[in-house]
Each structure stands twice: as structure tokens, then as C-alpha cells.
Amino acid sequence: MSRLKKLLMDESKYQITVPIIAILLSFLIGTLVMLFTGINPLGAFKALIRTMTGLNLEQMFTDKMFNMRYVGEFLTTAIPITLTGLSVAFAFRTGLFNIGAEGQLLVGATAATLASVLLDLPAFIHVPIVLLSATIAGAIWGMVPGYLKAKFNVHEVVVTIMMNYTALYFTNYVLKALPGSTLIKTVKSNPSGTLESDFLSSITNGSRLHWGIVVVALAIVAFWYIIEKTSFGFELRAVGFNPDASRYAGMKVNRNVMFSMMIAGAFAGLAGAMISVGTFDYGRVLVGFENYGFDGIAVALLGGNTAIGVMLSGLLFGGLKSAQPLMQANGVPMEIAKIISSLIILFVAMKYGFEMLLRNYAEKHEKEGK
Amino acid sequence: MEYVIEMLNITKDFPGIRANDDVTLRVKKGEIHALLGENGAGKSTLMSILFGLYRPNKGIIKVNGKEVQIDDPHVANDLGIGMVHQHFKLVENFTVTENIVLGSEPKKSFGRVDIEKATKKVSETSERYSLSVDPSSKIEDISVGMQQRVEILKMLYRDAEILIFDEPTAVLTPQEIDDLMDIMRMFAKEGKSIILITHKLKEILAVADTCTVLRRGKLVGTVDVADTNEKELAEMMVGREVFFQVDKPKREPGKKVVEIKGLTVKDNRKLKAVNNLSIDIYAGEILGLAGIDGNGQTELIEALTGLRKIESGKVVLNDVEISNYSIREITEAGIGHIPQDRHKFGLVLDFRLDENLVLQTYYQKPNSVRGILNQEAITKKAEQIIEEFDVRSGKGAETSARSMSGGNQQKAIIGREIDRSPAFLIAAQPTRGLDVGAIEYIHNRLVAEREKERAILLVSLELDEILNISDRIAVIYEGEIVGILDPEKTDEKEIGLMMSGSKRVGVANE
Ligand SMILES: Nc1ncnc2c1ncn2[C@@H]1O[C@H](COP(=O)(O)OP(=O)(O)OP(=O)(O)O)[C@@H](O)[C@H]1O
Ligand SMILES: [Mg+2]
Numbered sequence: 119m120s121r122l123k124k125l126l127m128d129e130s131k132y133q134i135t136v137p138i139i140a141i142l143l144s145f146l147i148g149t150l151v152m153l154f155t156g157i158n159p160l161g162a163f164k165a166l167i168r169t170m171t172g173l174n175l176e177q178m179f180t181d182k183m184f185n186m187r188y189v190g191e192f193l194t195t196a197i198p199i200t201l202t203g204l205s206v207a208f209a210f211r212t213g214l215f216n217i218g219a220e221g222q223l224l225v226g227a228t229a230a231t232l233a234s235v236l237l238d239l240p241a242f243i244h245v246p247i248v249l250l251s252a253t254i255a256g257a258i259w260g261m262v263p264g265y266l267k268a269k270f271n272v273h274e275v276v277v278t279i280m281m282n283y284t285a286l287y288f289t290n291y292v293l294k295a296l297p298g299s300t301l302i303k304t305v306k307s308n309p310s311g312t313l314e315s316d317f318l319s320s321i322t323n324g325s326r327l328h329w330g331i332v333v334v335a336l337a338i339v340a341f342w343y344i345i346e347k348t349s350f351g352f353e354l355r356a357v358g359f360n361p362d363a364s365r366y367a368g369m370k371v372n373r374n375v376m377f378s379m380m381i382a383g384a385f386a387g388l389a390g391a392m393i394s395v396g397t398f399d400y401g402r403v404l405v406g407f408e409n410y411g412f413d414g415i416a417v418a419l420l421g422g423n424t425a426i427g428v429m430l431s432g433l434l435f436g437g438l439k440s441a442q443p444l445m446q447a448n449g450v451p452m453e454i455a456k457i458i459s460s461l462i463i464l465f466v467a468m469k470y471g472f473e474m475l476l477r478n479y480a481e482k483h484e485k486e487g488k
Numbered sequence: 489m490e491y492v493i494e495m496l497n498i499t500k501d502f503p504g505i506r507a508n509d510d511v512t513l514r515v516k517k518g519e520i521h522a523l524l525g526e527n528g529a530g531k532s533t534l535m536s537i538l539f540g541l542y543r544p545n546k547g548i549i550k551v552n553g554k555e556v557q558i559d560d561p562h563v564a565n566d567l568g569i570g571m572v573h574q575h576f577k578l579v580e581n582f583t584v585t586e587n588i589v590l591g592s593e594p595k596k597s598f599g600r601v602d603i604e605k606a607t608k609k610v611s612e613t614s615e616r617y618s619l620s621v622d623p624s625s626k627i628e629d630i631s632v633g634m635q636q637r638v639e640i641l642k643m644l645y646r647d648a649e650i651l652i653f654d655e656p657t658a659v660l661t662p663q664e665i666d667d668l669m670d671i672m673r674m675f676a677k678e679g680k681s682i683i684l685i686t687h688k689l690k691e692i693l694a695v696a697d698t699c700t701v702l703r704r705g706k707l708v709g710t711v712d713v714a715d716t717n718e719k720e721l722a723e724m725m726v727g728r729e730v731f732f733q734v735d736k737p738k739r740e741p742g743k744k745v746v747e748i749k750g751l752t753v754k755d756n757r758k759l760k761a762v763n764n765l766s767i768d769i770y771a772g773e774i775l776g777l778a779g780i781d782g783n784g785q786t787e788l789i790e791a792l793t794g795l796r797k798i799e800s801g802k803v804v805l806n807d808v809e810i811s812n813y814s815i816r817e818i819t820e821a822g823i824g825h826i827p828q829d830r831h832k833f834g835l836v837l838d839f840r841l842d843e844n845l846v847l848q849t850y851y852q853k854p855n856s857v858r859g860i861l862n863q864e865a866i867t868k869k870a871e872q873i874i875e876e877f878d879v880r881s882g883k884g885a886e887t888s889a890r891s892m893s894g895g896n897q898q899k900a901i902i903g904r905e906i907d908r909s910p911a912f913l914i915a916a917q918p919t920r921g922l923d924v925g926a927i928e929y930i931h932n933r934l935v936a937e938r939e940k941e942r943a944i945l946l947v948s949l950e951l952d953e954i955l956n957i958s959d960r961i962a963v964i965y966e967g968e969i970v971g972i973l974d975p976e977k978t979d980e981k982e983i984g985l986m987m988s989g990s991k992r993v994g995v996a997n998e
Binding site: 129130347348349350351352353355356359360362363364365366367368369370478481 | 503543545559793795814815816818819820825827832833834835836837838839843847848850851855856859860861
């Protein structure tokens with residue numbers, strides 16, 4: 119107990135303790151909501167546990183106790199939102215708000231589909247080309263608001279929102295124009311140009327899990343490395359905190375703004391490939407946004423814009439998202455998962471309030487101790 | 489005699505440092521009580537405790553004899569305690585009135601802010617103390633001195649009886665300082681009590697009744713100002729004798745390092761701030777630039793360092809024209825800059841101290857090798873500067889710059905710039921906010937740079953400082969050099985006349 123108290127009072131650990139408190143509190147309130155509306159909260163927790171670990175608590179010690187397919191599907195859901203999370207977080211670190219991950223993702227997805235449908239190459243060059251196309255497409259989509267910000271000081275939020283709509287209609291047009299496309303989807307990709315993995319699928323009992331999981335892992339490492347270890351990351355962080363001092367120190371603030379948006383766009387573009395040539399093996403014509411971009415904002419916020427944080431929060435939000443069907447099967451409306459996700463964001467946004475409470479608590483505690 | 493404020497045996501710990509150690513401070517009603525101490529001695533911390541921003545680990549506070557718990561500035565407010573912070577806390581794009589009423593807005597029906605009523609009260613208060621603040625101008629449009637008056641009005645608006653001033657004079661011009669002294673005397677006469685933090689001993693002798701001295705978080709003592717002098721105060725705070733004069737060997741100027749020719753620069757409002765200005769600076773010379781604030785000094789410095797566009801004219805450094813260089817190229821060509829505004833330009837407050845100490849050199853060997861940061865080298869560099877310039881903080885190189893005391897932030901910047909030993913060092917108000925011991929050290933370091941054949945431009949509003957260490961003095965008035973003087977053969981009076989534009993020496997009349 120006193121260990122826990124110490125942890126709670128350690129100011130240097132607020133970055134970790136505050137999000138955890140936010141998560142716990144959200145689950146607590148979610149539980150209360152269920153209790154008050156006459157829903158059995160156990161159903162929700164069982165669904166979440168089953169989604170994230172494959173364990174079926176209702177069928178313990180039978181042959182149905184464990185099913186890896188759930189884990190596979192859960193990871194498949196977590197992959198793109200972790201990447202859009204990295205995208206938003208990267209921009210944040212330079213003091214930019216990337217609302218455009220959605221659009222960057224769409225162009226990335228479409229570029230990946232094009233490269234995979236139109237080309238026919240051996241897999242070991244086809245896959246890299248597909249991924250590269252998605253990355254470049256996303257980077258270009260991110261560069262536009264970056265350039266406008268750097269050159270004309272147009273706010274990136276406005277431009278990225280517009281770019282999202284442009285991306286939606288533009289990609290739909292392109293996808294429909296592909297030979298063989300129907301009104302809702304394109305023809306199947308060449309198998310050599312997808313991330314499909316028989317191996318990953320077989321160890322997860324036939325789930326849709328694909329090589330994208332490796333791509334995400336690499337992206338997380340790349341994010342961490344660029345931000346923390348390179349002199350380029352040093353500049354990005356400096357510009358994000360204090361553009362005036364960065365300029366004084368000789369950094370090219372505008373150029374960094376553009377680079378940062380391009381890299382953010384690249385992460386989101388990659389996320390698009392995860393969907394269009396990972397989860398699916400054809401391009402989808404969409405009626406509206408699927409909100410991967412907004413999920414990315416949530417993931418980045420909870421993850422404190424750090425690589426490790428984004429990874430963990432990507433997993434949590436992925437879990438909450440993919441647990442929804444199972445929840446419904448357990449008699450819990452899937453809105454509950456959404457309520458919990460939203461509460462987490464709400465509480466993380468209130469982090470200064472929590473920090474203040476913790477500080478007050480620590481100070482009181484210390485006084486009484488002496 | 490009864491005390492309005494008693495802070496008894498206050499102790500406050502921060503990670504890695506005890507900022508206040510069993511400190512006792514007693515303030516009488518109607519007195520001006522100075523608080524003196526080295527950079528990082530814990531003055532701001534002690535006052536933040538009184539104002540409810542921090543809570544002490546130990547100790548009690550009494551206001552008018554009654555023990556109180558001040559755990560929040562609102563409580564301080566209700567107790568009649570107001571504070572002007574070392575770094576102002578104003579909203580830039582709000583008006584004066586909006587800033588003043590922020591947090592205690594007078595309300596009309598439906599909770600609407602009654603801005604007319606507020607404006608009226610603000611201008612009444614301003615008139616009563618002849619502060620001449622215009623309630624409707626925006627903060628970003630008024631001078632620093634005016635901004636400070638807004639902070640003062642903010643306290644008065646809330647009917648504060650106990651006024652805390654944390655280094656109010658550090659950002660003011662000599663004239664503004666005199667005015668502030670008068671205002672403080674007027675407050676004291678009215679029965680308000682004032683706690684004044686300042687590093688300028690002359691100011692303490694001029695206005696304060698009592699002085700409490702801190703050193704490294706501990707109380708050294710409280711003395712009657714009438715019974716003491718500068719030397720004694722300095723010794724009390726630093727713990728050794730302080731020399732106010734620098735030893736500066738005479739030397740002949742070397743070759744020309746900097747040539748500024750016909751330089752014209754515009755200010756933010758697109759008006760000419762530097763007007764066809766020409767001057768040369770030589771190796772091994774400290775050129776002091778004297779002038780009243782706002783006569784183009786800032787624009788001149790910003791143009792020389794690449795922060796501001798040069799309209800016409802040129803700057804030559806060691807025979808190379810650098811007028812069109814980027815900021816980085818200028819830095820690499822050998823110009824160092826101790827900026828006037830340490831929070832805007834000097835530091836990235838959310839960075840650690842070590843990161844701030846390599847702010848211009850992070851990409852060079854050995855701090856980075858092929859684009860990869862070398863933390864070991866950065867730490868080593870940081871520790872060397874910290875040691876050399878006595879930068880005090882809780883956790884050394886890893887301290888967040890934001891948590892450092894104002895003077896130590898300044899020492900860090902100076903350390904960083906002097907350590908690079910640039911061919912041409914521009915020092916704008918370098919000793920602003922430093923204690924007398926630190927000033928002595930910095931002045932000696934500047935003189936040492938001069939011995940190394942560097943050219944130094946010292947821009948300062950303090951004539952003392954200019955007269956003390958310059959080899960030549962240039963006076964700037966309305967963006968033009970109106971005279972070049974020999975410090976041995978001039979005095980404050982002559983410089984003063986020239987600063988106000990009523991005299992020209994050694995330069996052609998237009
Ligand atoms: N919020 C904080 N967190 C951690 N350490 C702090 C914090 N505020 C102050 N300190 C440390 O406490 C010490 C005292 O700081 P304080 O600001 O009170 O000094 P000061 O006497 O006002 O100095 P100066 O004359 O330079 O303004 C410093 O070493 C500083 O690093
Ligand atoms: Mg201070």
C-alpha cells in the first residue's frame with residue numbers, strides 16, 4: 119500500500135500514473151453505467167478479456183477455453199490505429215495538430231491497392247513497393263498542409279480537414295476507375311502484393327492477422343529513434359516547444375514544420391496500406407470516413423505522444439474496438455465500449471486536474487507524516 | 489511592533505534541492521522589506537509560498553497575527569496579498585482591463601462580464617496612483633514597463649494590502665525604476681506593506697526599511713537598512729567580499745572584426761528603427777551600446793544575428809559579408825548572442841538543461857555524429873558549463889529549464905554563449921537578474937573573452953555596467969549612433985544627455 123502511495127506521489131511518474139488513473143476511472147464509470155441500466159458488467163469484461171487474450175472465462179477447462187483467433191483479430195484492429203496514433207503524435211511533437219490522418223490514410227490505402235493490383239512482381243520486391251507507395255502518398259498528402267503552414271501560415275487544422283474530404287472523393291474516384299471495379303470495391307490484389315500471412319493466420323486459428331504487425335513494430339521503433347536519438351528529432355522537439363528559441367538557435371522552423379507533417383503523413387499512409395492490403399485484399403469504395411484519424415488522436419493523447427505510450431494505448435483502444443461484437447453477444451450494447459473509450463479521452467484531457475489532485479494529496483500526506 | 493506577515497521556520501523541498509531551509513521572515517505594517525540573496529537562494533520560492541503557489545513542507549504562516557493556510561492564490565487574494573511575478577503572467581492579446589479583472593470579473597445579469605464597470609474602476613485606480621495606464625490597450629502593444637504597471641494595478645484592483653514584487657526592476661529602464669520607487673514609497677505611506685526582491689543593492693538602500701538575506705536556502709539575517717551599506721549586504725549574501733570594479737588591463741584594439749555599414753532595419757510596425765547606422769568593432773574590445781530602451785537596440789541586435797530582415801546596408805564579419813546569411817550560417821561564421829528575452833529566445837523551457845546548453849551545437853561533432861545524438865558528449869559539455877558558470881539547480885544537467893531560478897537560467901545562457909567563444913559576441917542585458925557575485929564573475933569572463941581577441945558588443949540599459957567594462961561607448965538615439973565616447977573621459981551625465989538626443993559627440997551632424 120505504501121509503495122502504491124509513493125508511486126502516486128512521485129511527480130516524475132505523472133506521465134504514467136495519470137493515464138492509468140484515467141483508464142481505471144473510465145472502466146469504473148462504465149461499470150456503474152451498466153449497473154444502473156441493468157446490464158451485467160461481467161459480460162463486458164469477459165468480452166474484453168476474451169478479445170485481448172483469447173481466454174473464454176465461461177468455458178474454462180473445456181476445449182473451447184482458448185481461441186487465438188480473437189487475439190489475431192484484436193491485433194489486426196490495433197495495427198492501423200496505432201499507426202495513425204504515431205502520425206498524430208509525431209505532428210504533436212512539433213507543435214502541430216494533424217487532424218488529417220484520415221485523409222492521409224485513405225490516399226495511402228489507395229496507393230497500396232493500385233500498386234498491388236496493377237503490378238505483378240515477386241513478393242520480395244512487390245511488398246516493399248506497395249508499402250513505399252502508401253508511405254509516399256501519405257507523405258505527399260501531409261506535405262500540402264505542411265507547406266501551406268510554412269509558407270503562408272495557414273492553420274494546419276483547417277487545411278487537413280479539407281484534405282480529408284478531398285482524399286475521400288479522390289480515392290473513391292480512382293478506385294472506381296480501376297479496371298474491373300464495381301461500385302463498392304476493386305478487383306482482388308495480386309497475392310504477391312499483399313501483407314497476407316498464412317503463417318500468422320495459422321498460429322491465430324485462421325484470423326486475418328498479417329505481416330503489418332511487423333511493420334507497426336518497426337514504425338514504433340523508428341518513431342522513438344527519430345524523436346529521441348537523432349539531431350533531426352532534437353530540432354522537431356525544440357520547434358514544437360518554442361519556435362522562437364529554435365529560430366534563434368538557427369533551426370529552420372518552417373522546413374521542420376513541413377518535414378514533420380510529411381513524416382506524420384507517411385505514418386498515416388502506411389496505416390492505410392495495413393487496411394487495404396492487410397486486413398482486406400481489395401480496395402474498398404467508402405461511403406464515408408471510418409474515423410481511423412480520430413482514433414489516432416485518441417491513441418496519441420492517451421499515449422502522451424511517446425512511442426511506447428502510443429503502442430500501449432493503441433493496444434487498449436484496439437481491444438475496446440474489437441471487443442464490441444463479443445460484448446453484444448454477451449448482452450452488452452456496444453455503445454458501452456464507446457462510452458469507456460470516450461471517458462478515457464475525457465479523463466486524459468483533464469490530466470492537469472489529476473496532477474493537481476495528486477500534488478495536493480502528496481503535500482497533505484507529507485505534512486501529516488511529519 | 490506588530491507584524492502583518494510572519495513566515496516562521498519555513499522549509500520547502502524540490503526534487504534534489506532544499507529551496508528554503510528553516511527560513512523566518514517578518515514584515516511590519518507599512519514597511520518596505522527587501523529580500524536579498526544569490527541566484528537560486530530561494531527568494532521566489534519563499535514568496536510563491538506566501539502567495540499560495542507552493543505549500544511548505546514545514547513551517548507556519550501568520551497574517552496579522554493569525555495563523556493561516558494559504559493553499560491557493562485565491563486564499564492569498566482574500567487575505568489581501570498580491571504578487572508581481574519575476575516573469576509576468578499576462579494574456580498577450582487581451583486588453584489591460586481584461587487582464588486585470590481576469591478571475592474576478594464584475595458581473596451583470598446572466599453572468600455577463602460588466603466590462604464598462606471594470607474599465608471605470610481600472611482607470612480610477614490608475615489615476616489615483618498616477619500610473620497612467622490605458623485600460624483599453626492590448627498587452628502586446630504596450631512596453632514592458634507598462635505591463636508591469638498592469639500587474640501592479642491587478643493587485644490594487646483586488647485591494648491587496650501586502651504587495652510582493654519579485655525582481656520588478658530587472659526589466660525596467662532607469663527612469664522607470666525611479667518611477668517605480670516613488671510608487672512603492674507612496675504605497676508604503678498609505679500603510680501598505682511591500683516585500684521587494686531585487687539584486688540591485690542601490691535600490692535596497694534607496695527604498696527599503698529592512699532587509700532579509702538568504703543564502704542557499706538558509707536565513708543569514710535581517711538587518712535595518714539604515715545601519716548597513718552595499719559592501720556589507722553583498723558580503724552577507726555571497727559569503728565573501730565582492731568587488732564591484734572589474735580589473736581590466738589596458739590594451740590596444742586589434743584588427744577590425746565587425747563592420748556595420750549604413751544599416752537600416754524596420755521594426756514590427758514597419759517603421760525605421762535603425763537608420764543608416766555604421767560602426768566598427770575591433771578585436772579585443774568591448775563596445776558598450778548605451779541608449780534609452782526602444783531606440784533601435786533590439787532591432788539592431790536582431791538584424792546582426794539574422795533574426796530580422798536588413799532593409800539596406802551591410803554587415804561584415806572578419807572580411808566576409810554576412811548580411812544575407814541565414815541564422816545558422818551567421819552562428820557558424822562566429823557570432824554569439826546572449827538574448828535580451830531569455831524566455832522567448834534564450835531557452836526552450838520544456839527542455840532539460842543539457843539540451844538547452846547545446847541548443848546551437850547539437851548537430852555538430854561531438855554532440856552528434858552523422859545525425860545521431862551523442863548523449864554522453866552532450867552531458868559532458870553541459871556539466872562543464874554548469875561547473876564553470878556555477879549554474880545551480882536541483883538535478884544538474886537533467887533539470888528541466890522551467891524549474892530553474894531566473895538567475896540560473898540566465899547563467900546557463902551566458903555560459904552557453906561564452907563557452908563557444910565566438911569571434912563576435914553580442915551580449916544584450918547579460919546580467920539582468922543576476923546577483924552581485926554572478927555579475928562580478930560574468931564581467932570577468934567578458935573581459936577574458938576580450939583578452940582572447942574577441943569583439944564584444946555589450947548592450948545594456950545600465951550605465952554603471954557600460955562604464956565599468958566597456959573600452960568604448962557608443963550612444964544610440966532613434967536608431968542612429970549619436971556619439972562615441974571614451975569611458976575614462978565621460979560620465980553618466982554626458983551619456984544621459986546624449987541618450988536623450990540633446991547632444992552629439994564625434995559624429996557628423998545630419
Ligand atoms: N518548481 C520547481 N521545481 C523544482 N525546483 C525548483 C522549482 N522552483 C524552484 N526550484 C529550485 O529551487 C531553488 C530556488 O529557486 P528560486 O526560484 O526560489 O530562486 P531565487 O532566489 O528566486 O533565484 P533568482 O534570483 O535566480 O530568481 C533553485 O535551485 C531552483 O532550481
Ligand atoms: Mg527568483
